[in-house]
Amino acid sequence: MNDLQVSGVAKSYGPGTAVLDGLDLTVQGGHLAAVLGPSGCGKTTLLRVIAGFLRADQGTVTIAGRTLAGPGIHLPPERRRIGIVPQEGALFPHLSVARNVAFGLTRTERGARTKRVAEMLDLVGLSGYGNRMPFELSGGQQQRVALARALAPEPHLVLLDEPFSALDSGLRGTVRAEVRAVLQASGATAVLVTHDQQEALSTADAVAVLRDGRVAQCAAPEELYQRPADPWVASFVGDAVFLTGTAEKNTATTILGRIPLVAAPAGLREGLVLLRPEQLHLTDPTTATAEGTVTDVCFFGHDSMVTVTVDGLDQPIDIRAPGPLQVRPGGRIGIRVTGEATLHEVPA
Incomplete structure (x- = not known):
């Protein structure tokens, strides 16, 4: 070959x-x-x-x-x-x-x-x-x-x-x-x-x-x-959402709730939990694991990128949602997470 x-x-x-x-x-x-x-x-x-x-x-x-x-x-x-x-x-x-x-x-x-x-x-x-x-x-x-x-x-x-x-x-x-x-x-x-x-x-x-x-x-x-x-690699190859988290067995506790982990460095208990924007979903606050305020909405045709300031989180996060949305800046929204995340060491 x-x-x-x-x-x-x-x-x-x-x-x-x-x-x-x-x-x-x-x-x-x-x-x-x-x-x-x-x-x-x-x-x-x-x-x-x-x-x-x-x-x-x-x-x-x-x-x-x-x-x-x-x-x-x-x-x-x-x-x-x-x-x-x-x-x-x-x-x-x-x-x-x-x-x-x-x-x-x-x-x-x-x-x-x-x-x-x-x-x-x-x-x-x-x-x-x-x-x-x-x-x-x-x-x-x-x-x-x-x-x-x-x-x-x-x-x-x-x-x-x-x-x-x-x-x-x-x-x-x-x-x-x-x-x-x-x-x-x-x-x-x-x-x-x-x-x-x-x-x-x-x-x-x-x-x-x-x-x-x-x-x-x-x-x-x-x-x-x-x-x-x-x-760095995570951010370079696509949009990334990082949350501080504490790992226990195969899950991590974050401000967005407990998230299953697909991989974590051996012995690492605290670090950055990586999620992709498409893993975050907008929902009614009463059924969500976290709440926030919409600060921006960018419509791309096939999907929209919604920026949300989450209660208790200093940095806003981006959420990718399909098609046009009814949410507008200033509105309150709930957030839930699907899929698995990876845990990484905090860069020096």
């Missing part, structure tokens, strides 16, 4: 400017992993090191058991069998769609090359588009051609560098789903670099969250969202 293994990789751009700091990352063959993190955390540097555009200061990069970078080893990009899909497709404007896809097949016999191009265009749903020029395509179609071009040489790994960022929001979700389906159908191992949390969680088989040049946590999207490693 075409597993990617990044071990202890470090990269600096000069004294005091370490970007990657002993980073470790494993991507299982045939899987799509998203690398997610704030600006400056090292996402692009990691991609460039894997691709061979940058030489790592230390550490190793292997794909399918083949060392691409390590002590005394630095294979150039053209020898790494890595396909790259950049942000805006970067198609050659003077070449037809078919010639763009065939660009990396110069050493392939003409008949086999033509067949491979046809296979790739069919795979990305663009059969019959081979004679078109890039300017005749939509943004989403251009990205699919870029993906076909990256997959045509049968690379060991495909790197996607924020490939959907230039698309409008309505098109982005559709193209994202199409690209994921194409990668699954091809069996390719892929790494998606993104700053978009929803994109990472909805697209990838595993999500690696970078912080200060290292992987803070790498897990399946559901695991990452429901069981984050610490409060």
Whole structure:
């Protein structure tokens, strides 16, 4: 299998400017992993090191058991069998769609090359588009051609560098789903670099969250969202509600009542209880475990985010509720909690 293994990789751009700091990352063959993190955390540097555009200061990069970078080893990009899909497709404007896809097949016999191009265009749903020029395509179609071009040489790994960022929001979700389906159908191992949390969680088989040049946590999207490693990761991958709580066995006592725990560090009795806004529900005060005053309501169409100042709690909390609501700022409301929470140590 075409597993990617990044071990202890470090990269600096000069004294005091370490970007990657002993980073470790494993991507299982045939899987799509998203690398997610704030600006400056090292996402692009990691991609460039894997691709061979940058030489790592230390550490190793292997794909399918083949060392691409390590002590005394630095294979150039053209020898790494890595396909790259950049942000805006970067198609050659003077070449037809078919010639763009065939660009990396110069050493392939003409008949086999033509067949491979046809296979790739069919795979990305663009059969019959081979004679078109890039300017005749939509943004989403251009990205699919870029993906076909990256997959045509049968690379060991495909790197996607924020490939959907230039698309409008309505098109982005559709193209994202199409690209994921194409990668699954091809069996390719892929790494998606993104700053978009929803994109990472909805697209990838595993999500690696970078912080200060290292992987803070790498897990399946559901695991990452429901069981984050610490409060910082929890807040970065989604909206989070933190309450101080005291744990006893498998529950925690909070100002919102007793909440079952799915995970807690061994020996930790007091800490921060993590809930997601969708776990909090607005209800009649007479049937609630806590009460508060509505301070703000933001309507997003499919749901609303309601900010409530809870009696006895210094900081207001956010509650995600479906659709339009009748509640208004200044109104009194009850709150109840569903589901399980995680307990974390209070950050130093």
